Amino acid sequence: MAVVAVSAAAIACNLETVPHDKYTVETFWQTEEGAEAAMTGCYNVLSYSGLFGGSTPLLEETCSPNAYNYNNSGGWNVIALGTHTKNSTGIIETRWEHCYEGIGRCNTHLNRLPDAAVSEERKATMEGEAKFLRALYYYMLVTYYNGVPLILDEPEYSHGSLPRSSREDVVNAIISDLDDAERLLDWKWAGSDQQGRVTKGAAMALKARLLLFEASPLLNPSGEVSRWQNAADAAMEIIDNETAAGYDLYSDYRKMFLPENEHNCECVFNIEFSKTKNTPSNTFNTFCIQYRNNAPLLGLVEAYENQPGSRAGTGQYVGLDPRFYATNFYPGSTFLGKENCSASEICQFTGFAHKKLSIYDEQGRDPDDGIGETNYMFIRYADVLLMFAEAQNEVEASPSNAVYDALNRVRRRAGMPEYSYGELDKAGMREAIRHERRIEFAGEGLYYNDIRRWKTAETVMNGPIEDYAGNALAVRYFDPDRDYWWPIPENQILLNDALKQNPNY
Secondary structure, X not given: OHHHHHHHHHHHHHHOOXXXXXXXXXXXXXXXXXXXXXXXXXXXXXXXXXXXXXXXXXXXXXXXXXXXXXXXXXXXXXXXXXXXXXXXXXXXXXHHHHHHHHHHHHHHHHHHHHHOOOOHHHHHHHHHHHHHHHHHHHHHHHHHHXXXXXXXXXXXXXXXXXXXXXXXXXXHHHHHHHHHHHHHOOOOOOOHXXXXXXXXXXXXXXXXXXXXXXXXXXXXXXXXXXXXXXXXXXHHHHHHOHHHHOOOOOOOOOHHHOHHHOOOOOEEEEEOOOOOOOOOOEOHHXXXXXXXXXXXXXXXXXXXXXXXXXXXXXXXXXXXXXXXXXXXXXXXXXXXXXXXXXXXXXXXXXXXXXXXXXXXXXXXXXXXXXXXXXXXXXXXXXXXXHHHHHHHHHHOOOOOHHHHHHHHHHHHHHOOOOOOOOOOOHHHHHHHHHHHHXXXXXXXXXXHHHHHHOXXXXXXXXXXXXXXXXXXXXXXXXXXOOOOOOOOOHHHHHHOOOOOOOOOO
């Protein structure tokens, strides 16, 4: 009998062990493998189409004066035309849904982490990573929709009836998460297999970007200097620690974006894409050179300075800022292995095609290019420098040498003439920085938010857009009383009548 009793106890013990062939929400964090998979799940939403997957960053550029999306891919062209509504499908719906999916994963992970089967050190870094990612998902929501429901707990049914929180509350929650991430994370990860994970510098840089948005004319019409100072200080903290973080401007502007140079010194935080690793791929290559529905517009091409520093555009595409050739295919360039291509061969819509985030320079077509593995740099160090320059310029009565130094550092890498100390007044420096941002980040999906936060979209997004020959392609419209914020998707309001719609939708 005793033997039987022991055997029964052993059987009972075995029945209570954690199964290794399947997981439930209650058992997932009871193994190291499960906890790491949950952490990966928090990252994976970044590659969804509502965030940065597919070709979303390329298409976001088409909501700015820089590019044209001829077929409304992803729902971006109706935003550019000003014809979007609360019922529009595509990005307006998916960004909301995917951000909250990411937030739910982060909240669940953070809630289960204290009892997870990982070391205390790993718990701390996981907390930092999850808080950064939650902050990023909320940053995306508050940047496009303004105030949104603030949920910091594991998902439950009652969350579906929450009203929108104030913008201030959401922003404060983002900053709190980023401060925690900065405290919990280091500048670098020890192993090369950890590249792409969140770092201290990424948390600091996202905070600087958020504070810059809060300081800008859209949200700070009175020009309150303290807001600009907060943004400048956040960016300067990264610059002061660039050696510890290993940040610098990569020497070759074009090669910086190629897969073989990913995780270079300029990368502060990127979204991972790969053909072979356990990460998704993207469609950057096919959208750039096959579909070409992120085609550069004449207005962008004319914005590139001539090499001596003159800002006059040229139709001959000779002697321009080197970033023009690193970013664009143009009439007369070599395209997919063919020399001296015509405008229609380059792109039947605008005569220009986007190069920068593709693998293509002058080579022929790669039959495997539909599986794109170019990482998307969500924040790179050039952005940190220009964020500092922009914010610090607004703090001072006239531009300091530190503002010139940050701006000139970006221009020097590009091979463009530098500004002399004292050459520009405050207004002139503001325009120089805005111009530099447009050129430096052309095609990367940043300019749409720049023209929104500067409150210039109502000027630059109203009127015709043109192809290489100056022919009108479409007429865009931007309503300043409506279009600075996206509508809350109507399907979300139907599910939750506590949500209030943004004005004039």
